[in-house]
Amino acid sequence: MYRYDEFDAGFVAERVAQFTDQVERRLAGTLSEDQFKPLRLMNGVYLQLHAYMLRVAIPYGTLSSRQMRCFAHIARTYDKGYGHFTTRQNLQFNWPALKDVPAILRELAAVEMHCIQTSGNCIRNTTADQFAGAAADEIEDPRPYAEIIRQWSSLHPEFSFLPRKFKIALTGAPSDRAAIQVHDIGYQVVKDAMGEVGFAVYVGGGQGRTPLIAHRIREFLPKADLLSYTNSILRVYNLEGRRDNKFKARIKILVHEKGADAIREAVEADFAANHDAGLTLPQGEIDRITAYFTLPDLAARPQVSAAVEARRTSDPAFARFLARNVFPHKVPGHGVLTVSLKPTDGIPGDATAEQMDHLADLAQRYSADELRVSHEQNIVLPHVRLDDLPAIYDSLRANDLAADNVGLVSDIICCPGLDYCALATARSIPIAQAISKRFAEPERTAEIGDLRVKISGCINACGHHHVGHIGILGLDKAGQETYQLTLGGSADERCSIGDITGRGFSAERIVDAVETVVDTYLSHRTGAEESFIDAYRRLGMKPFKEALYVPAA
Amino acid sequence: MRYFKDGTFADDPFAGAETLSGPDWLERRGSALPSPLVLQLDPGFDVEAIRGLGQERFGNEGLDGVACVKIAFPKFTDGRGYSMGWLLRTRLGYAGEMRAVGDVLYDEMQLMARCGFDGFEIVDEPTLALLRDGRRLETIRRFYQPGLEPEVPAGTRPWARRSA
Amino acid sequence: MTAIVSANLLATGRVAYLGREGAWVEDIAEATVYSDAAAAEAELAAAQQRGGALGVVEPFVTGYTRADHRTLPEGRPTMALRDAIRAFGPTVGYGRRAEQGD
Numbered sequence A: 001m002y003r004y005d006e007f008d009a010g011f012v013a014e015r016v017a018q019f020t021d022q023v024e025r026r027l028a029g030t031l032s033e034d035q036f037k038p039l040r041l042m043n044g045v046y047l048q049l050h051a052y053m054l055r056v057a058i059p060y061g062t063l064s065s066r067q068m069r070c071f072a073h074i075a076r077t078y079d080k081g082y083g084h085f086t087t088r089q090n091l092q093f094n095w096p097a098l099k100d101v102p103a104i105l106r107e108l109a110a111v112e113m114h115c116i117q118t119s120g121n122c123i124r125n126t127t128a129d130q131f132a133g134a135a136a137d138e139i140e141d142p143r144p145y146a147e148i149i150r151q152w153s154s155l156h157p158e159f160s161f162l163p164r165k166f167k168i169a170l171t172g173a174p175s176d177r178a179a180i181q182v183h184d185i186g187y188q189v190v191k192d193a194m195g196e197v198g199f200a201v202y203v204g205g206g207q208g209r210t211p212l213i214a215h216r217i218r219e220f221l222p223k224a225d226l227l228s229y230t231n232s233i234l235r236v237y238n239l240e241g242r243r244d245n246k247f248k249a250r251i252k253i254l255v256h257e258k259g260a261d262a263i264r265e266a267v268e269a270d271f272a273a274n275h276d277a278g279l280t281l282p283q284g285e286i287d288r289i290t291a292y293f294t295l296p297d298l299a300a301r302p303q304v305s306a307a308v309e310a311r312r313t314s315d316p317a318f319a320r321f322l323a324r325n326v327f328p329h330k331v332p333g334h335g336v337l338t339v340s341l342k343p344t345d346g347i348p349g350d351a352t353a354e355q356m357d358h359l360a361d362l363a364q365r366y367s368a369d370e371l372r373v374s375h376e377q378n379i380v381l382p383h384v385r386l387d388d389l390p391a392i393y394d395s396l397r398a399n400d401l402a403a404d405n406v407g408l409v410s411d412i413i414c415c416p417g418l419d420y421c422a423l424a425t426a427r428s429i430p431i432a433q434a435i436s437k438r439f440a441e442p443e444r445t446a447e448i449g450d451l452r453v454k455i456s457g458c459i460n461a462c463g464h465h466h467v468g469h470i471g472i473l474g475l476d477k478a479g480q481e482t483y484q485l486t487l488g489g490s491a492d493e494r495c496s497i498g499d500i501t502g503r504g505f506s507a508e509r510i511v512d513a514v515e516t517v518v519d520t521y522l523s524h525r526t527g528a529e530e531s532f533i534d535a536y537r538r539l540g541m542k543p544f545k546e547a548l549y550v551p552a553a
Numbered sequence B: 001m002r003y004f005k006d007g008t009f010a011d012d013p014f015a016g017a018e019t020l021s022g023p024d025w026l027e028r029r030g031s032a033l034p035s036p037l038v039l040q041l042d043p044g045f046d047v048e049a050i051r052g053l054g055q056e057r058f059g060n061e062g063l064d065g066v067a068c069v070k071i072a073f074p075k076f077t078d079g080r081g082y083s084m085g086w087l088l089r090t091r092l093g094y095a096g097e098m099r100a101v102g103d104v105l106y107d108e109m110q111l112m113a114r115c116g117f118d119g120f121e122i123v124d125e126p127t128l129a130l131l132r133d134g135r136r137l138e139t140i141r142r143f144y145q146p147g148l149e150p151e152v153p154a155g156t157r158p159w160a161r162r163s164a
Numbered sequence C: 001m002t003a004i005v006s007a008n009l010l011a012t013g014r015v016a017y018l019g020r021e022g023a024w025v026e027d028i029a030e031a032t033v034y035s036d037a038a039a040a041e042a043e044l045a046a047a048q049q050r051g052g053a054l055g056v057v058e059p060f061v062t063g064y065t066r067a068d069h070r071t072l073p074e075g076r077p078t079m080a081l082r083d084a085i086r087a088f089g090p091t092v093g094y095g096r097r098a099e100q101g102d
């Protein structure tokens, strides 16, 4: 894991002092709310329905057990005992007082964490594949580059007041687990013909009101040019991005309106002119940062674990857990374990302080002290021995953390919606809960197979509904919560935006509608091996629409 | 409005000078121009075009003879001026005074300085009060990217700097 | 429809209402209910005039009927759902459970 050196620690301390002073001036009244709002957002402080919300960055989703314990401590001391893991590898506290935020920031700084640029019209927390560094299918760990971008983008003097927020995501594997094609910039680690490793560059993806898939503007970017090139994209966007309309201000609109070729030309021209700007990465520094992310010392073990096999045959629930929650690790005899934060009737992404402490204990004991947060709002123990899985499983069960539904219909991505969010048009959490209850039968969900349901409480699409196999968008129609349904979206390397089924459904009807879609899939699929998304791509909307909107007899 | 330069309030050396907008200036180039020459560039003005024009039409860098460039921040949240300033200093090699005008607030002044601004016209009363109290712009002294203030490398990361 | 003035407290962010003698109160039961939105707007303007809104953020006027005072999610007041959630807390999970001492 990355560790702060003196410079990093000093920087965060300066930032905390600066923000503390800004809070004091706001409380004293010398900063107006209009002046303060962009400043507080730039440090992750929102004003939500009930209280302020503080968003903590978990850079590229990696954290230590000590950092997780700090979250638990903050949740208990300054909040109501829980926190919410988001789709952007952040943690949100829902109830902190503004006057307590400086103290919380000092607690976070003590464990090398911060809230810098978790909101605002600036470069946001850089995200990455939650399996980075552990997954068997990876070309190279993208996190050192995410860390370099994190550093370079922190309090950037030129790019702190962009037209709109700016999100960068990286993936090191051909399977895209970081949804890079719906980010402002997506970097994918690739190998060129000579075997040299660099990045394919995607620009202009995004969700929100106008969902657009990113364009690949460069096939291969040498590692050394990562910051230089990113700088050029940002400069073109800062100067040319629209500022006349908040809903047209993201870079995706600029790319869409001017065309990917025009943007490529502008970026390449700036990049060519900028080459001497001191941003070229020396290999020595890449190596130095990369060394922090070395795989922990895991001795290879037998590929098959006798303990696991014995339990698998005797315990069907454990067998399901293995099938859904464990992913192949680089090192034989190990696995990448996803802990689902989606129990039946739970709040997707929420964890109590006790659960956080428990996950920290498990990481310390079984996973080289490391945890990950996924954009699906789950927690990952990245380096566990297969032999330890039965013990970990029992321990998770005892703490209500053993849901065996990773990637299934009840593993729902869901934003906070109108229960918390000031921008929401409808509630999203109760819909997720109702769906999880409707599909609580593990045999049935296993039979349905891979199915991503994603729910947003407004058009901002924090719940990624556009790229859900089944997407649900909560709207307000004349004071009534109404839910629009989309089908066929996908966030992975075969990225697609879902199609709207037709008129929306009431809160009472939306769960039936989801069930109708699932039943239609089951009756039309060629077999269990044809997943929902594959079936949808073959069948199109027609059979689903017919089932959903039966004319009144 | 007060004029702030080099860490202190000062008398504006260009007070009363005629100020040309970017488009006016381009229009009038080649004819008699006021002296000293003071420009005000609004966000959206294409500063890189200055270089092209300079080379094509005048055979030199476009900003020769300009004594002061004011870059406008109509709202502090409109950040185009930062890139405009950066490009003037780096790509166009402009060495004269570069002044931030408009919605100039204390919390953004260090960012402006790091993008090459060395003069400020300030209206906001709380900002004036802080500066009168002797507050310095340099609240942050460690940077993760090269800036245009006096800065020295911090360690071996080429993107990390300390204020000099 | 009768109306109230609401906002969030600057220092804590908690929901507040304009109550008796221009004080901001956290319990909607103590909010002053004005005869209509225009009357509430006038009170808010007056409060702002005398500096009585410095300790709050984003004040606004919204419809509210005292008779309608019920807690979520059991009863659904005629006040906007958003206002009801602000008044009574999240309709789900820990936020609510914490209040119920569960």
Ligand code: SF4
Pocket (backbone or CB within 6 Å): A415, A416, A417, A418, A421, A422, A423, A424, A425, A456, A457, A458, A459, A460, A461, A462, A463
């Ligand atoms: S999608 Fe809308 S309701 Fe949900 S968190 Fe984002 S802004 Fe709030």
